[in-house]
Amino acid sequence: MNPSGNQSVKGRSTVSGSCELGLTTSQVPPPFSKRRNTKDVSLSWSGLWSLLPDAVAVNCLAHASRLDLAALAVASKCHRSLVASPDLWDLRWRMGCRETYFYVCLRIIPDPTPQWFILNRNRRLGPIPIPWNPYQAQESSSFVVVDRGIYIIGGLINGNLTSDVFFLDYFFHTWRRVPSMKMARACASASLVDGKIYVLGGCGEDADSSNWVEIFDPKTQTWGNWFLPKLSYNIHQSVVIEEKSLLYGVDKGHGSFYFMPSECMFLTMIKLDSKPGNRNDWCAIGKLLFCRGVRSRILWCEPDVLDWKEVKGLEYLQQSLSASRRVLLTLNPCTVQRCTPTNVKCDISRLSSNSSGNIVIFWNTHPESLELWSAEISVERRKGGEVWGRIEWSDAVFKHDPRSHSDNIKVLYSASVHV
Structure with a gap:
């Protein structure tokens, strides 16, 4: 059940290829324009890029806009592979070329x-919506923004908690299912701290010390646990304070807490929300x-x-x-x-x-x-x-x-x- 393919539900359809990027075929640039005083142009775009070392090609593309990269990605499989290279996006991050x-x-x-x-x-x-995911929970999901996309975590489907997790790639605008959580959750706290996603609470009375907190590593695409004493907290609000790499929030009883993954510390505070x-x-x-x-x-x-x-x-x-x-x-x-x-x-x-x-x-x-x-x-x-x-x-x-x-x-x- 992969939502990234072509599907039709209630008269609407998810799309792939150029439509994923919001482009029509008329917007895709021609392979190569004619040059004056040149009888024959033997180099296509693929041939042109193949003459460049990979490092040079990636360096050139790192300066291009997202729209230009999107147009290049639909020109051919070769170009799409080059644009999708992790090296390209790492370089854009380091160079500050992102939009x-x-x-x-x-x-x-x-x-x-x-x-x-x-x-x-x-x-x-x-005016055109991003291709939709018919399996996304209707409400009460948690979401986390990372370098290449957005994770949609848990939520309610027809009133029932789900452990499903989906990833929206915001360059290609495609959806893919990622490994599910061990626990079904809704209205959980989900936050990115030091490169990992920490999901706290949202699972009701079924939670215990082994599953109240789950940790997702985007690099390895695996889930792990962070053991805590038996907790009955239902989290009302939470937020990451990046300067201190900590998660701060309050529970339904209006008591505050700190969660510091780097220090392996979960600390409840006496201070109540005013x-x-x-x-x-x-x-x-x-x-x-x-x-x-x-x-x-x-x-x-x-x-x-x-x-x-x-x-x-x-x-x-x-x-x-x-x-x-x-x-x-x-x-x-x-x-x-x-x-x-x-x-x-x-x-x-x-x-x-x-x-x-x-x-x-x-x-x-x-x-x-x-x-x-x-x-x-x-x-x-x-x-x-x-x-x-x-x-x-x-x-x-x-x-x-x-x-x-x-x-x-x-x-x-x-x-x-x-x-």
Whole structure:
């Protein structure tokens, strides 16, 4: 059951080849253009690259853009193999030649299958979604961004926990199944620390000291365990603080904990969250933690203190989202009186950070809207210790066809990746 092949479900299909890269055949460059004053061109692209030593060819390609590399990859198997070389991507990493993209995963209800998009330069999602994975869990998965793609871990499929793990290659936009976890999990903490993925909790009462934590090594594609005493924690939120290579979070009882893989240490703290239940989507920017609270508020705190405070300067955004709106909601299409006015309020539905160190938020204009809005917010800490935010841009990033049978758009994941 490999989702990377050609399939058709509900009238849609996954694709391979040039379509995986968002290219049409008309966008693929010709093998070689005619040169003036040259009677015969005997060298094809394959012949040209074959004359170069591998190290030289890889060095040249490391400077190319992702779009150019994608076009080259569909020209021939030889080119695709060269572009897919680990040496090329390692070199691009060391040279700083990678480009940043912002990936967003949506669930357009009632369609059960999540869809992935890239936020383009026009601040729109799409227009063409990334080939979808019909086996991806519908909700409550964990996701981790690594050098070459995104791991989607566990989740709920028709209400049942799953141990499935999938990998989205964000250069070729192909899916592949990777070894499953030992335990089925949903809403687990999954984080990349020192090159390995640590998955904590999310498995309920079936967990014990041997399986509450599982560790995945992307290089060897194998799972291992990290033994802990019997734990009953259900993790509410967690975040990686890269400077210290530690995982920090709180459990459902609002107690905090540190997890330091390099020191083989799991330490629970007496400190309780100052605003339990009022914050979600934790992210770390610099030495501070940020999250979304109720009534469209964005909160911040220092990890060692856990005293959440409101980001200043965003009052207009909060008032705009929290203001009541009178909209018409259909009651019963079989009756004469089809609609009734009602008051609804908007709120931030997803918060994350991007590669610029800014906050990115999403919201729907009202509960049954098929228009998704987003804003990017820069933050700075001023004298006196307060954190202020400034809206860099705000716009509608996705509009679904109103003729469809969909009734809501839910943002499942959002993250910056480097290609």
